[in-house]
Amino acid sequence: MDAPVHVAPVPPRExxxxxxxxxxxxxxxxxxxxxxxxxxxAVEVPCEPHMRVLxxxxxxxxxxxxxxxYRYFCGIKRCGMCGVNVNGKAVLACWEAATPDMVIEPLGxxxxxxxxxxxxxxxxxATVDLEPRLVRKTPxxxxxxxxxxxxxxxxxxxxxxIECYVxxxxxxxxxxxxxxxxxxxxxxxxxxxxxxxxIAKVALHPKDELDRSGMLENASIxxxxxxxxxxxxxPVGIPIVSHAIMPLRGLAAxxxxxxxxxxLDFADNVRTHVDIHSGSLFVKAKGWVRALASVxxxxxxxxxxxxxxxxxxxxxxxxxxxxxxxxxxx
Amino acid sequence: MSxxxxxxxxxxxxxxxxxxxxxxxxxxxxAAGLEVLQVVKGFLGRSGASxxxxxxxxxxTKDPAEEERFMAxxxxxGSSYLNDPDYIRRACRFTxxxxxxxxxxxxxxxxxxxxxxxxxxxxxxxxNVWAPNQGFSGTMIMELLRKDVLARRVPLLQETxxxxxxxxxxxxxxxxxxxxxxxxxxxxxxxxxxxATGPGNYxxxxxxxxxxQCGNGFAMAYRAGADMQxxxxxxxxxxxxxxxxxxxxxxxxxxxxxVTDKSLWLHGKDGKMFFHLGMNPKVKQPYYLQLxxxxxxxxxxxxxxxxxxxxxxxxxxxxxxxxxxxxxxxFKHLGYDLTKDLIPCGITWHMTxxxxxxxxxxxxxxxxxLYAPGGCGSHGVGSITYVSYDGTIAADQxxxxxRSVGLPELPEHLVQREHDRVHSRLAPRPPGGLLPAQVKxxxxxxxxxxxxxxxxxxxxxxxxxxLADVRQRLLPAMGVGSTSRTWNYDWVEALDAEDMLDLCELxxxxxxxxxxxxxxxxxxxxxxxxxxxxxxxxxxxxxxDDVAFEFTEAAPIFRPENEIDDFLTAEY
Numbered sequence: 096m097d098a099p100v101h102v103a104p105v106p107p108r109e110x111x112x113x114x115x116x117x118x119x120x121x122x123x124x125x126x127x128x129x130x131x132x133x134x135x136x137a138v139e140v141p142c143e144p145h146m147r148v149l150x151x152x153x154x155x156x157x158x159x160x161x162x163x164x165y166r167y168f169c170g171i172k173r174c175g176m177c178g179v180n181v182n183g184k185a186v187l188a189c190w191e192a193a194t195p196d197m198v199i200e201p202l203g204x205x206x207x208x209x210x211x212x213x214x215x216x217x218x219x220x221a222t223v224d225l226e227p228r229l230v231r232k233t234p235x236x237x238x239x240x241x242x243x244x245x246x247x248x249x250x251x252x253x254x255x256x257i258e259c260y261v262x263x264x265x266x267x268x269x270x271x272x273x274x275x276x277x278x279x280x281x282x283x284x285x286x287x288x289x290x291x292x293x294i295a296k297v298a299l300h301p302k303d304e305l306d307r308s309g310m311l312e313n314a315s316i317x318x319x320x321x322x323x324x325x326x327x328x329x330p331v332g333i334p335i336v337s338h339a340i341m342p343l344r345g346l347a348a349x350x351x352x353x354x355x356x357x358x359l360d361f362a363d364n365v366r367t368h369v370d371i372h373s374g375s376l377f378v379k380a381k382g383w384v385r386a387l388a389s390v391x392x393x394x395x396x397x398x399x400x401x402x403x404x405x406x407x408x409x410x411x412x413x414x415x416x417x418x419x420x421x422x423x424x425x
Numbered sequence: 426m427s428x429x430x431x432x433x434x435x436x437x438x439x440x441x442x443x444x445x446x447x448x449x450x451x452x453x454x455x456a457a458g459l460e461v462l463q464v465v466k467g468f469l470g471r472s473g474a475s476x477x478x479x480x481x482x483x484x485x486t487k488d489p490a491e492e493e494r495f496m497a498x499x500x501x502x503g504s505s506y507l508n509d510p511d512y513i514r515r516a517c518r519f520t521x522x523x524x525x526x527x528x529x530x531x532x533x534x535x536x537x538x539x540x541x542x543x544x545x546x547x548x549x550x551x552x553n554v555w556a557p558n559q560g561f562s563g564t565m566i567m568e569l570l571r572k573d574v575l576a577r578r579v580p581l582l583q584e585t586x587x588x589x590x591x592x593x594x595x596x597x598x599x600x601x602x603x604x605x606x607x608x609x610x611x612x613x614x615x616x617x618x619x620x621a622t623g624p625g626n627y628x629x630x631x632x633x634x635x636x637x638q639c640g641n642g643f644a645m646a647y648r649a650g651a652d653m654q655x656x657x658x659x660x661x662x663x664x665x666x667x668x669x670x671x672x673x674x675x676x677x678x679x680x681x682x683x684v685t686d687k688s689l690w691l692h693g694k695d696g697k698m699f700f701h702l703g704m705n706p707k708v709k710q711p712y713y714l715q716l717x718x719x720x721x722x723x724x725x726x727x728x729x730x731x732x733x734x735x736x737x738x739x740x741x742x743x744x745x746x747x748x749x750x751x752x753x754x755x756f757k758h759l760g761y762d763l764t765k766d767l768i769p770c771g772i773t774w775h776m777t778x779x780x781x782x783x784x785x786x787x788x789x790x791x792x793x794x795l796y797a798p799g800g801c802g803s804h805g806v807g808s809i810t811y812v813s814y815d816g817t818i819a820a821d822q823x824x825x826x827x828r829s830v831g832l833p834e835l836p837e838h839l840v841q842r843e844h845d846r847v848h849s850r851l852a853p854r855p856p857g858g859l860l861p862a863q864v865k866x867x868x869x870x871x872x873x874x875x876x877x878x879x880x881x882x883x884x885x886x887x888x889x890x891x892l893a894d895v896r897q898r899l900l901p902a903m904g905v906g907s908t909s910r911t912w913n914y915d916w917v918e919a920l921d922a923e924d925m926l927d928l929c930e931l932x933x934x935x936x937x938x939x940x941x942x943x944x945x946x947x948x949x950x951x952x953x954x955x956x957x958x959x960x961x962x963x964x965x966x967x968x969x970d971d972v973a974f975e976f977t978e979a980a981p982i983f984r985p986e987n988e989i990d991d992f993l994t995a996e997y
Contacts, residue, residue, distance in 0.1 A: 144669065145668045145759050160854075160859075161906070168471065168636050171755070176471060209911050227576065228531065242537065243540060250534075302532070303532075
């Protein structure tokens with residue numbers, strides 16, 4: 096089931112003589128084997144130095160005797176397994192500071208196994224399916240290989256990713272709790288930013304020699320709408336959109352079946368016409384057959400001045416647009 | 426209680442554990458064309474001790490003089506003369522010839538500079554390198570290995586806890602395994618078992634072991650009758666962050682930092698620096714010296730074990746921390762300014778050098794068909810690169826065995842007994858009773874109070890009394906919060922609690938046997954290194970409900986100069 100979005104009722108605050116500041120948390124509880132609906136357990140814990148959300152969960156079990164299911168192994172942002180939603184924001188429980196009032200719920204976009212435990216396997220399988228390993232064609236010579244720190248500039252910012260999938264849990268382009276499922280013509284639903292970071296790690300590595308464009312053009316990368324929510328929640332601060340998704344989108348656009356080449360066509364169109372010339376873009380993207388079938392629509396658009404048959408950009412405008420493309424690095 | 430016969434899965438070789446040793450073993454068995462099944466209590470490559478490997482060491486085994494120098498350093502400073510230098514030599518050669526090239530082929534990025542040179546400390550003879558930053562190497566190695574295992578479709582069961590080794594007439598025939606997600610106990614029958622559950626044991630309130638590492642591997646091997654060795658050789662960390670609690674495993678590396686010869690300073694309550702590695706230029710190992718200096722500060726009242734002292738990087742250029750330290754971001758996140766602020770530290774129970782007694786040439790244990798590579802063996806590794814060697818040779822032995830024997834007959838009575846034991850732990854918590862996590866916490870408190878760095882016969886005896894009290898009074902009051910079979914971690918922790926009690930008692934009793942101090946092992950009632958009588962391993966074996974001890978000579982390739990040295994002031 097999906098994590099519910101409703102907020103739990105607030106239990107009345109008990110009068111207390113203790114002066115230690117206390118943090119209050121309402122923790123999502125749900126066992127599909129025994130419960131018809133989720134509930135929330137409320138705890139109050141004494142504030143401790145630098146307290147993390149994970150400390151609150153530990154306290155709820157060890158001191159309050161609640162048998163809450165939550166997953167973690169390391170406590171220091173290595174295992175990537177303690178992702179939860181706190182007050183609606185996807186975080187790692189070990190990294191996020193505890194605050195006075197918290198609602199702690201499971202991550203979204205994944206089925207709940209129990210309480211705060213989610214099933215990550217769809218994202219992990221999507222990662223494995225897209226070949227997350229370095230693939231060499233040139234034989235490896237000897238250790239250490241010759242390359243410099245500059246040569247790994249593209250992948251270095253991605254290396255600290257710990258596969259927590261917190262980004263994917265919050266991505267609006269991920270189609271529900273079963274991401275990456277295969278659809279028509281081998282195209283799969285959007286696999287989510289977390290998987291794309293794994294693939295970018297190898298695809299952008301200077302020694303990787305696998306042509307990944309065929310796989311990537313089927314990964315619906317263009318479903319990413321660059322909302323940057325993944326970057327906002329990433330607990331290790333990875334520039335996911337600019338350093339993983341954008342470069343992979345560039346690779347996908349070169350795919351042999353042309354399924355993801357729209358961004359290239361779009362850029363060419365702007366470059367040639369200085370403005371968007373919708374007629375030629377439509378022909379390029381959809382082909383002449385679809386274009387001819389759309390003649391009545393084109394006529395209506397022409398009549399209402401929504402498009403033109405020919406573009407006549409000035410030489411100066413062309414120069415300026417080319418300069419912009421150059422500045423943008425493409 | 427369900428009496429239905431558990432499901433049986435057959436395989437040639439079962440590998441227990443998802444760290445570097447287990448992965449190297451499983452990949453090797455698969456490559457040999459045999460059937461392997463890897464069982465991991467957490468997630469492969471994302472739980473266990475391997476993810477914490479911080480420094481990697483380059484080896485120089487091609488130069489005989491350099492190799493010899495390194496072996497002598499390892500013998501003296503790395504193990505206080507208990508390790509077998511012949512094993513270290515083989516593991517070092519494997520590291521250089523196989524591990525680094527293989528990992529680099531997989532994409533491991535050992536940090537380089539803009540000219541392509543590997544980044545090291547100024548003291549290049551220490552040979553430390555990092556992937557890609559200090560404090561993250563193991564995580565990166567395990568991520569690459571995890572993807573390799575998944576992509577090669579090595580048969581893998583994650584969130585599955587092995588609860589017992591099934592031994593029949595001294596020969597291992599398989600294991601019982603508990604599927605945490607679905608709450609099902611089943612049997613894996615195998616021709617050989619590779620146990621690679623690591624050196625970590627979360628037995629004290631502050632521990633570097635990951636959450637799931639509750640000494641299960643040690644406890645099940647001991648119960649199955651395996652010889653255990655040197656469990657008293659328990660390593661502590663002196664420089665792990667004191668708060669927040671969740672971050673107790675966050676390590677302030679005391680080794681020389683990248684691109685400098687400077688290293689972490691420890692400061693006392695008075696704010697003055699009392700230790701850094703540069704104070705002993707000959708010594709390449711800061712860890713045990715940190716502990717001894719800390720101990721002397723505690724004795725002087727200038728530090729407390731649990732937070733009254735500090736680690737500081739104030740003398741190190743900020744851009745070194747920024748560019749090369751993975752942990753620097755953690756301190757920043759808490760609001761520390763590393764150019765000015767000192768970080769409160771606490772002492773942390775780390776790994777044990779001991780474990781299941783192994784032959785370091787084959788990883789064979791005293792149980793036929795059972796191999797114990799990596800940190801759970803007794804050969805005292807402490808390096809993620811060495812355990813890849815262990816996993817490889819254990820796999821070769823297991824394959825050879827699997828090719829020569831048929832599937833064994835299972836000891837039915839043990840299967841039934843284990844089935845009953847595991848299911849008895851699904852009993853609900855009685856009124857006023859405790860959750861298993863609360864019992865575990867009590868065990869850890871006892872170990873923290875009475876089995877800390879400074880030990881004595883009296884405190885250890887008292888710890889045994891306290892643990893007996895837990896067994897008699899708390900275990901019967903322990904129960905699960907819900908009897909659901911779905912991801913019921915109370916159930917797992919109830920099994921952990923039993924394993925922890927067994928292992929804590931054994932560790933204490935082995936510690937009581939060693940009547941000297943050495944390496945990380947300090948008894949204030951025997952505060953000297955006794956090379957005359959104690960260049961020995963402690964071996965323990967279960968005999969009925971009791972334990973028998975014996976002592977074997979350590980490998981004598983390098984010898985210390987003195988028969989007796991004062992523990993706190995000796996430099997090894």
